[in-house]
Amino acid sequence: MLKFRNISLLRRIYVWGLGVITRIAYGPDLRNAASLENEPNPDISRIRRINSELEFGPGVWQKEFIQSSVRVSHNDMNEAFQLGDIANFVSDGVQAIAADTLTACFTAEPPDPWNFLTRNIPAGQWQMTPYNTLLWLVGIWARYCFLLPLRLMVIIVGAISFSLGWPLATLLPGEERKRVAHKWLLRYLASVVVLSWSGYVKFHGKRPERRPNQIYVANHTSPIDLFILQKDYNFSCIGQRHSGLAGFLQDLLMAAQDHVWFDRGEAGDRRAVIRLLREHVADGNKEPMLVFPEGTCTHSEYCIMFKKGSFELGAEVHPIAMRYRRRFGDPFWNSQNTSFPRHLFELMTSWAVVCDVYYIDPVHIREDETAVQFANRVKRLICERASLVSVNWDGFLKRHRISPKFLDSRQRAFASIITRRLQGELPRPMSSSALAAIASGGLAQTSEHPLTSGMDSLGFFDKRMNKQELRAPRRSSRLYRNVLTLRRRRGEDADETDRGTIGLAGRRQRTVRFMESTLQNTVRWAMGIGLFVAAALVTDRFMPASWKEAVRNGLIQ
Amino acid sequence: MGANTSSLLSEEIDEISRQADLPRLEVKRLYKRFQKLDRTQSGTLDADELLMIPELSMNPLHPRLLAVFENVNFHEFVNNIAAFSPSGAEEKKVDFAFKVYDVDADGFISKHDLDTVIRMLVGEHIPDETVQEVVARVVEAADLDKDGRISRSEFTSAVDVADLASRLTVSF
Numbered sequence: 001m002l003k004f005r006n007i008s009l010l011r012r013i014y015v016w017g018l019g020v021i022t023r024i025a026y027g028p029d030l031r032n033a034a035s036l037e038n039e040p041n042p043d044i045s046r047i048r049r050i051n052s053e054l055e056f057g058p059g060v061w062q063k064e065f066i067q068s069s070v071r072v073s074h075n076d077m078n079e080a081f082q083l084g085d086i087a088n089f090v091s092d093g094v095q096a097i098a099a100d101t102l103t104a105c106f107t108a109e110p111p112d113p114w115n116f117l118t119r120n121i122p123a124g125q126w127q128m129t130p131y132n133t134l135l136w137l138v139g140i141w142a143r144y145c146f147l148l149p150l151r152l153m154v155i156i157v158g159a160i161s162f163s164l165g166w167p168l169a170t171l172l173p174g175e176e177r178k179r180v181a182h183k184w185l186l187r188y189l190a191s192v193v194v195l196s197w198s199g200y201v202k203f204h205g206k207r208p209e210r211r212p213n214q215i216y217v218a219n220h221t222s223p224i225d226l227f228i229l230q231k232d233y234n235f236s237c238i239g240q241r242h243s244g245l246a247g248f249l250q251d252l253l254m255a256a257q258d259h260v261w262f263d264r265g266e267a268g269d270r271r272a273v274i275r276l277l278r279e280h281v282a283d284g285n286k287e288p289m290l291v292f293p294e295g296t297c298t299h300s301e302y303c304i305m306f307k308k309g310s311f312e313l314g315a316e317v318h319p320i321a322m323r324y325r326r327r328f329g330d331p332f333w334n335s336q337n338t339s340f341p342r343h344l345f346e347l348m349t350s351w352a353v354v355c356d357v358y359y360i361d362p363v364h365i366r367e368d369e370t371a372v373q374f375a376n377r378v379k380r381l382i383c384e385r386a387s388l389v390s391v392n393w394d395g396f397l398k399r400h401r402i403s404p405k406f407l408d409s410r411q412r413a414f415a416s417i418i419t420r421r422l423q424g425e426l427p428r429p430m431s432s433s434a435l436a437a438i439a440s441g442g443l444a445q446t447s448e449h450p451l452t453s454g455m456d457s458l459g460f461f462d463k464r465m466n467k468q469e470l471r472a473p474r475r476s477s478r479l480y481r482n483v484l485t486l487r488r489r490r491g492e493d494a495d496e497t498d499r500g501t502i503g504l505a506g507r508r509q510r511t512v513r514f515m516e517s518t519l520q521n522t523v524r525w526a527m528g529i530g531l532f533v534a535a536a537l538v539t540d541r542f543m544p545a546s547w548k549e550a551v552r553n554g555l556i557q
Numbered sequence: 558m559g560a561n562t563s564s565l566l567s568e569e570i571d572e573i574s575r576q577a578d579l580p581r582l583e584v585k586r587l588y589k590r591f592q593k594l595d596r597t598q599s600g601t602l603d604a605d606e607l608l609m610i611p612e613l614s615m616n617p618l619h620p621r622l623l624a625v626f627e628n629v630n631f632h633e634f635v636n637n638i639a640a641f642s643p644s645g646a647e648e649k650k651v652d653f654a655f656k657v658y659d660v661d662a663d664g665f666i667s668k669h670d671l672d673t674v675i676r677m678l679v680g681e682h683i684p685d686e687t688v689q690e691v692v693a694r695v696v697e698a699a700d701l702d703k704d705g706r707i708s709r710s711e712f713t714s715a716v717d718v719a720d721l722a723s724r725l726t727v728s729f
Contacts, residue, residue, distance in 0.1 A: 050612065081675060081691045083658070083699065083707075084716045086618060087724035089678070090657055093622040094641050095727045096612035099590060103610075107593070393611065402611035411617050411680030418679060418691065 011200045015352055018328055024527055025135055047101050047391055053406070054305070054392040055376065062413040080421045102393045105302040106334065131528060138531040143349045145539070151196040151348050158192030183234045186256055190230035197329070198352040201228050205359035208233045208318065212284030214362065215310055218320035219382055220292035221300045222333035223340065224347065225322055228355055235290035238277060240264055246340040258286050274309065281315045290320075293375065296395035297333045300324040303388040304395050306379045312371040318362045319378050321386035325354040358385045573632060577639035584635060591631050601628050617678045621657045640725075647722040654721060655712050666707040668692050 052060040162185055169181035194201065208216065216235060218225060223246060229235055238260040242250060250261055258280060262273045280289050293306035300323070311317065324331045329350025333343045347353060360381055365374045383390040540548075574584045592598075596606050604623050608614045613622065625637055640649040656662075660670040671692045679688070699707045699715035707715065 079694065079698070081695055082716075083654075083695065083712065084721045084724075086654060086657060086674070086678070087721055089616060089618040090622070090654060091641060091725050091727050093613055093616040093618055094638060096610050096616065097594075097607065097622070097626060098587065098638050098641075098727060100610045100612045102612070103593065397611050401608055402614045404614075406611075406615045407617060407619075408680055410615060411678065412682045414617065415679035415682035418683060419687075422687065422691070 008200065011195075011198060011352075014198060015200045015328070015354060018351055021527070022327075025524060044389075046095075047389065050101060051390065051392040054394075058406075058409045058413040062417065080418050101391060102397055105298050105304050105391055105393065106296075106336075106398060107299065131525065134528045134532055138528070138535050141535045141539070143351070147198070147351075148349055151198075154192060155196045158189065158195075162189045162192070182256055186234060186253075187231055190227045193227045194224075194231050194353075197224075197347040197350065199224075199228060199355065200352055201231065201355045201357060203232055203357045203359070205361075208235075208288055208359065210284065210288050211316075213282055213314075214288055214316040214318060215281050215313060216288055216290045216318045216320055217293050217306070217310055217378060217382075218290065218322055219303045219386065219388065220294045220297055221322065221324055222297055222331050222343065224331060224333075224344075224353070225292070226290075228322070228357065229290060229320065232357070234287045236260075236280065236287040237290045238262070238273070239292070242340065244340060245344075277310070278313055281313055288318075293379075294395055296398060297335060298395070299332045300326060300330075301389055302391055303379060303383050303386075304391050304393050306375040307394075308371040308375050311365065311375040311378065314365070316362045316364060317374075317378055319360040319382050319385075321358040321360060321382040321388075323356045323358075323386035323388070325356075328352040328354060331355070356386070360385055573635050577635045578644060579635065579639050579642060583642075587635055587638065588631060591634055601630050602626060602634065603628060617680070618657065618674070620677060621660070621674065624660075625653075625656065638727075641727040643726050643728070645726070647718055650722045650725040651713060651716070651718055654716070654725060655709055658707075658712075664709065666696075666712065668696055668705065671695060671707075 049060060165185050165188075166182070169178060169185060172178045172181055218229065226235075226237060234257065236257055236259050237253075239250075239262075241247065241261040241263050250259070253259055254261065260273060260276050260280065262269045277289065280286055291310040293310050294304050295307050296304075298304050329347060329352060331347065331353055333340070338346070363378060363381070365371070369377070379390065382388070570581055570584050570588075573579075574581045577584070579587075591602070594602055594606055594610070596609070597603075604627050607623060607626060608619070613619050616622065626634065629637065637653075639645060640653050655666070658666045658670055658674055660673045661667070672688060675688050675691060696705065696707060699711050701711050701714070702708075
């Protein structure tokens with residue numbers, strides 16, 4: 001039974017088919033887009049600086065930021081303060097206003113347009129060419145007229161069979177058998193819900209086993225995380241009490257299992273929650289506790305700070321890394337502007353939810369480690385496994401202002417630089433133009449980059465980010481992608497012209513290329529029109545005669 | 558201004574993009590950003606809304622940046638930010654730096670202005686006399702006509718304009 005959990009033949013074929021269709025439909029663009037999709041390109045160096053500041057204080061910030069800001073412009077090597085010294089503070093502030101790294105974690109960056117999901121396309125970023133419009137119409141038809149009814153049916157049938165099965169299971173003889181049947185039914189319900197968004201989930205690693213004193217922690221993108229994990233194993237969860245549909249589902253789960261739902265507004269709740277959590281974790285008879293220590297839903301490419309609560313219990317921590325592929329639907333729930341039913345509806349009218357779940361080997365707190373450090377270590381494990389961008393912001397900052405102590409420690413850092421400079425201890429680095437002047441005077445200096453040490457020795461970023469920084473300049477991701485795509489295209493063009501100069505062989509190659517692109521376009525259009533006609537024929541076949549009549553009358557009038 | 562991008566008309570985008578010398582795409586992106594920051598949907602950004610950006614809240618110079626960005630509509634918002642674009646004129650960038658120092662907005666950086674700004678940068682971590690000493694030295698070095706304050710032209714000759722402009726450039 002356990003071995004079969006990743007076998008979902010139909011869904012695999014479906015997702016594969018979607019992939020093939022997009023590849024034909026959008027041709028070589030897809031290749032660029034697809035290889036970029038898995039590499040978010042946010043402002044990595046900025047995130048690094050902020051991460052380190054939030055975790056270790058302003059040391060690196062001081063080194064990297066102020067010192068590079070406090071440069072000598074003329075010959076006043078020892079001047080404590082110069083008028084140009086505010087430059088980095090000002091540009092950093094303006095940058096924060098224009099785009100900040102906290103908001104990036106909670107903003108649904110739309111998936112690329114080749115997934116036919118137009119509601120996610122920001123205005124002006126993608127041209128509706130006739131061909132794209134055709135595909136889009138087919139997409140709308142398929143998603144709303146075909147997938148949605150099918151999925152609603154799945155949900156209804158699933159819910160009915162579940163509600164029939166539940167009382168039947170209660171009639172079973174023996175407590176143990178009853179419990180097993182109920183657990184199975186809950187997993188069944190979760191799989192039904194996952195199926196309703198064509199969830200294609202791959203589980204990696206060992207399936208959980210219940211032992212006392214263990215706790216599972218996972219990164220959080222949307223409440224649907226819960227269904228996906230519940231599908232594989234019965235977890236108990238802890239979370240904020242919701243209202244509406246989400247609240248109803250919570251009540252339903254509560255009736256069947258032990259969960260802890262709390263209300264953030266209530267002051268006394270916090271201590272009670274920790275007590276409940278402790279008791280639950282220690283009790284080996286209850287389901288293992290699943291915690292989302294980020295405390296809020298985060299965009300699927302980022303992971304924000306883990307709150308320390310679940311790491312101080314002294315329990316064995318089992319990290320779970322979840323990575324969504326946003327190709328065929330965006331799973332991020334932005335609770336600020338989307339209600340939960342609406343979120344579910346959007347998922348049900350998307351193509352598919354593709355997700356990888358990695359169970360990571362359990363870790364224990366080290367003797368010399370605080371709960372915060374331990375939480376950060378676990379977070380690093382998860383980020384590395386799921387290739388997430390690690391950001392150290394507290395989810396709490398989404399709604400509240402940051403504590404002034406960070407401002408104060410920055411002021412202290414700058415004050416210490418001024419003081420040291422006044423005492424003549426800290427010479428200023430050269431400004432770029434002063435350096436240029438020296439270089440043009442024939443005194444070119446090889447200066448080592450002042451920032452390379454420090455951070456890396458802390459081993460604080462996953463390696464992927466380092467690599468990315470080498471490759472990627474600072475750019476907001478969307479713009480950067482466009483630039484990169486452009487650059488790649490230009491690069492390819494350059495190759496072509498190089499080859500073209502060879503002569504006859506080059507000309508032949510160009511002809512072949514031309515034929516290839518013609519063939520490709522023909523296939524694309526044929527497929528587009530084919531899909532459209534197919535959609536029309538199916539509609540014609542299944543539409544009731546009275547509706548047709550109504551449409552015809554409507555058209556004539 | 559309404560709740561979605563569509564309320565920004567295409568002509569408005571064109572106009573703003575021409576005035577601020579930014580690509581249309583950037584103007585649209587900034588509009589989305591502006592709406593996100595404008596939590597109350599009032600059409601202007603107030604200090605509380607801006608300070609919800611933790612990176613700004615942590616910035617020692619945030620009171621001065623707020624003075625520029627507070628209560629502005631989208632149009633001015635874009636113009637302020639456009640000064641920092643890689644294609645922005647050096648003149649505009651230096652102007653912005655000058656405005657940051659010129660706390661009382663009288664067109665001159667007085668000793669008092671400079672004292673206020675340095676006080677923001679170091680908080681309570683340096684004694685008053687030291688700050689005053691630093692201020693006196695900066696003003697003395699830059700003040701060419703010896704009137705005890707720094708004018709706009711004195712500011713230009715006191716700073717390394719090319720270096721300052723290159724560091725007042727933001728990729729957004």
